Amino acid sequence: MQIQRKMREFSRDPTSLLRRHNDGEAKVVGYMCSGIPEEIIIAAGLQPYRISNIGEHTSSLTPSFICPFASAVLENILRLEDLFQGFIVAHTCDPMWRIFDILKKKVNKPLFFLRVPHNTKNELSFDFMRMEFRRLKMFLERNFVTEINNNSLQSAIELCNHTRDLLRNIYLLNRNNEYKVKASDYFSLVLASAWMSKQEFNALVEASEFGSGKGQGNIRLHVNGTAIYDLNLITVIEDSGGFVVSDDLCTGSRYFWDNVEPSQDPLSALTSRYLTRTPCPAQNPLDDRLRYLSDMVASFNARGVITYAEKFCDPILYDFVHIRNKLASDGIPSLLVDYESPTQEINRIRNRVEAFIETLGD
Amino acid sequence: MKLNSRKKKRSRVLQTTRKIGELIVNYFSKAWDVKTQDKPVAWITVFTPVELLYALDVYPIAPEHFGALCSARGTILDYLKEAEKEGYSQDLCSYSRCCLGYALSGLNGPMPAPDMLVTFRNACDVYVKWWQSLHIHLGTPMFIGEAPYVLTYDDLNNYVLDYVVKQLEQLIELTQNKFGVKLDMEKLVNAVNLSDKASELWLQTLKLRRVRPCPLGGRDSASDIFPLVVMQGTEEAVEFYDELLAEVRDRVKRKEGVIEKEEFRLMFDGIWLWHAFDIIKYFEDKGAVFVHEPYSEAWAFRLDSSKPLESIARKVLSMGLNTDIDLRMEKFADTIEDYHIDGAILFSNRSCKSWSAPQLVTAETLNNQLNIPYLMFEGDMADPRQYSEAQVKGRIDAFMEMLSES
Numbered sequence: 106m107q108i109q110r111k112m113r114e115f116s117r118d119p120t121s122l123l124r125r126h127n128d129g130e131a132k133v134v135g136y137m138c139s140g141i142p143e144e145i146i147i148a149a150g151l152q153p154y155r156i157s158n159i160g161e162h163t164s165s166l167t168p169s170f171i172c173p174f175a176s177a178v179l180e181n182i183l184r185l186e187d188l189f190q191g192f193i194v195a196h197t198c199d200p201m202w203r204i205f206d207i208l209k210k211k212v213n214k215p216l217f218f219l220r221v222p223h224n225t226k227n228e229l230s231f232d233f234m235r236m237e238f239r240r241l242k243m244f245l246e247r248n249f250v251t252e253i254n255n256n257s258l259q260s261a262i263e264l265c266n267h268t269r270d271l272l273r274n275i276y277l278l279n280r281n282n283e284y285k286v287k288a289s290d291y292f293s294l295v296l297a298s299a300w301m302s303k304q305e306f307n308a309l310v311e312a313s314e315f316g317s318g319k320g321q322g323n324i325r326l327h328v329n330g331t332a333i334y335d336l337n338l339i340t341v342i343e344d345s346g347g348f349v350v351s352d353d354l355c356t357g358s359r360y361f362w363d364n365v366e367p368s369q370d371p372l373s374a375l376t377s378r379y380l381t382r383t384p385c386p387a388q389n390p391l392d393d394r395l396r397y398l399s400d401m402v403a404s405f406n407a408r409g410v411i412t413y414a415e416k417f418c419d420p421i422l423y424d425f426v427h428i429r430n431k432l433a434s435d436g437i438p439s440l441l442v443d444y445e446s447p448t449q450e451i452n453r454i455r456n457r458v459e460a461f462i463e464t465l466g467d
Numbered sequence: 468m469k470l471n472s473r474k475k476k477r478s479r480v481l482q483t484t485r486k487i488g489e490l491i492v493n494y495f496s497k498a499w500d501v502k503t504q505d506k507p508v509a510w511i512t513v514f515t516p517v518e519l520l521y522a523l524d525v526y527p528i529a530p531e532h533f534g535a536l537c538s539a540r541g542t543i544l545d546y547l548k549e550a551e552k553e554g555y556s557q558d559l560c561s562y563s564r565c566c567l568g569y570a571l572s573g574l575n576g577p578m579p580a581p582d583m584l585v586t587f588r589n590a591c592d593v594y595v596k597w598w599q600s601l602h603i604h605l606g607t608p609m610f611i612g613e614a615p616y617v618l619t620y621d622d623l624n625n626y627v628l629d630y631v632v633k634q635l636e637q638l639i640e641l642t643q644n645k646f647g648v649k650l651d652m653e654k655l656v657n658a659v660n661l662s663d664k665a666s667e668l669w670l671q672t673l674k675l676r677r678v679r680p681c682p683l684g685g686r687d688s689a690s691d692i693f694p695l696v697v698m699q700g701t702e703e704a705v706e707f708y709d710e711l712l713a714e715v716r717d718r719v720k721r722k723e724g725v726i727e728k729e730e731f732r733l734m735f736d737g738i739w740l741w742h743a744f745d746i747i748k749y750f751e752d753k754g755a756v757f758v759h760e761p762y763s764e765a766w767a768f769r770l771d772s773s774k775p776l777e778s779i780a781r782k783v784l785s786m787g788l789n790t791d792i793d794l795r796m797e798k799f800a801d802t803i804e805d806y807h808i809d810g811a812i813l814f815s816n817r818s819c820k821s822w823s824a825p826q827l828v829t830a831e832t833l834n835n836q837l838n839i840p841y842l843m844f845e846g847d848m849a850d851p852r853q854y855s856e857a858q859v860k861g862r863i864d865a866f867m868e869m870l871s872e873s
């Protein structure tokens with residue numbers, strides 16, 4: 106299908122899109138985490154752009170024992186700085202926090218640090234997070250000489266909700282034992298939605314049809330982890346007889362699962378959405394995350410769970426113990442695959458995934 | 468008996484520092500007394516408001532301190548392995564692995580089981596993940612507080628402060644409801660006063676390290692912080708720092724330094740290597756003395772007892788690693804001047820990603836802007852398996868040689 110080919114192209118070389126934004130004179134603001142409210146950036150008339158680790162060179166500015174994903178993202182920011190007008194970093198895990206420190210010393214573009222409450226269930230976190238969103242709004246207004254008002258926020262919310270609806274509808278095609286959309290195609294769509302203008306993305310998806318083809322695998326799996334930009338990690342599963350039906354990745358369902366509810370006060374509506382979205386591995390409560398994972402596995406009829414972990418990724422490496430135990434009590438086998446560089450380790454990863462899928466086969 | 472035997476070489480560690488061992492023993496034995504009296508024990512991360520817990524009659528125990536202790540005493544490996552057996556990766560903070568291993572192997576040791584788990588995310592995000600894990604393994608009630616990164620000093624007076632103050636109120640309420648206790652304001656004011664006093668004394672003592680020869684070295688400062696880690700707000704802590712200050716003043720008066728011939732004055736950035744503590748002595752034997760560590764200063768914070776909660780909240784927020792990198796670098800610059808520092812040792816600690824991640828840009832600033840040579844080496848503060856003594860000592864030799872030549 107044409108759109109999927111296009112998406113795959115984008116995900117192979119996202120910088121081409123970035124250059125296209127620049128040629129079209131869009132002002133691009135880079136960010137790294139699905140916890141950043143793109144709606145506020147769009148409402149400021151700016152183009153949000155999710156910065157990936159594609160290219161995979163880790164930065165010489167971080168020690169060898171820091172998550173290679175965060176380090177490569179840092180490297181990409183430094184390499185591509187000229188193509189951006191500013192950056193927003195969210196306080197999720199230690200490496201992301203400290204990347205802000207490093208950027209503060211290294212980049213000359215406006216830089217914003219969004220302090221995300223780690224305890225999402227505390228009722229005090231709402232007011233705090235709303236204040237942080239307000240601070241972000243003011244930062245954008247000040248640096249880009251623009252005004253963000255309720256109207257522009259409302260239309261940005263509608264636009265992003267529409268993108269999320271489109272993505273979710275395609276995703277749900279695989280529910281109830283269906284095998285309609287290949288995850289490797291699907292995830293490239295999600296990535297493209299975080300790189301393209303939402304208008305363009307929505308129009309493209311609306312003009313296409315999904316759900317006609319099935320991949321070669323038939324063992325239904327759920328993939329757990331943080332951000333995955335290297336879609337070879339998904340194709341190795343498909344090549345080994347697996348069919349990824351659900352996920353809770355920052356570059357997957359965590360990005361689009363929950364919509365912003367309509368409200369008179371868009372900033373509060375955004376705060377609620379980002380505070381109650383699909384549980385993030387860096388936040389609390391973990392019990393919610395474990396429950397969510399179990400539910401997801403059950404409603405998509407997954408037979409096993411693969412957890413992908415960047416080496417040194419604290420959130421996933423702590424969680425894995427509890428995820429494994431929880432899934433075991435549900436009778437669902439799970440596998441942890443960690444890596445520093447998927448490209449270089451693809452054979453090892455393939456062997457592990459194959460062996461796991463074999464144990465799940467009849 | 469011959470009286471002319473050679474005079475014993477002057478001991479370089481302070482007399483008062485030697486009392487820390489006994490303080491630690493008493494501290495843990497008190498923890499068990501509290502437990503047998505059916506009073507609550509809380510496991511805390513170290514930058515959690517201990518004063519508040521004492522005022523609520525909750526006894527605070529810090530597993531990070533326990534991790535350091537096990538590492539120093541060479542008993543940590545069993546705990547680490549226990550955690551690893553459960554699936555905790557060797558790449559996770561070794562304090563957390565030690566604690567999780569202790570919890571998983573039946574809590575047999577000096578730390579009594581917790582009745583409550585309290586943390587504030589401030590030094591690192593690991594706290595959140597670690598405490599969640601404990602909560603799941605032990606089923607103990609948990610409070611996860613958030614002390615957002617302090618970006619400017621305004622944050623110590625705006626909605627950020629407010630957020631932390633309100634969380635402290637939640638913690639009070641939770642503790643009161645859970646254990647049927649009542650916060651005694653007088654007790655809190657008293658604890659705040661005592662904590663402030665202990666901090667004041669410690670800061671005064673640290674300032675005396677500006678003097679040449681430096682009267683208090685790394686082996687002292689590494690131990691002397693203990694009362695400020697888990698005993699802020701107690702009389703014992705104040706007594707200890709009183710005595711320490713007097714001894715250090717006395718040394719200054721007598722112009723007696725940590726080492727006989729002080730040639731180089733160094734700064735140490737990081738947590739000490741508890742399992743390889745003799746590394747400090749290795750520097751001292753080469754004529755170098757540690758005159759400053761951000762780690763030692765991190766524990767002291769002046770409190771205002773007329774606004775106890777606000778001032779505790781400021782303390783929880785402003786611990787060193789939780790303040791903006793530019794503010795940290797300003798402090799570095801002042802310190803380097805005030806303490807006449809010749810070189811910096813930066814310990815790249817595999818456990819502590821929060822500390823180590825920005826260390827290379829810190830080093831760059833030290834070198835380019837402040838003109839301070841530095842040595843950076845890698846290892847782990849508590850896990851001895853992640854450290855190569857020969858390699859590190861080789862690098863120290865080379866660094867010291869370079870310092871002597873410059």
Ligand code: SF4
Nearest residue numbers: 172175198331415418
């Ligand atoms: S992969 Fe893990 S450690 Fe790395 S940036 Fe993401 S959450 Fe942080």
Ligand code: SF4
Nearest residue numbers: 560590591593818819
């Ligand atoms: S050593 Fe670092 S990562 Fe570990 S608990 Fe302490 S501050 Fe956190």
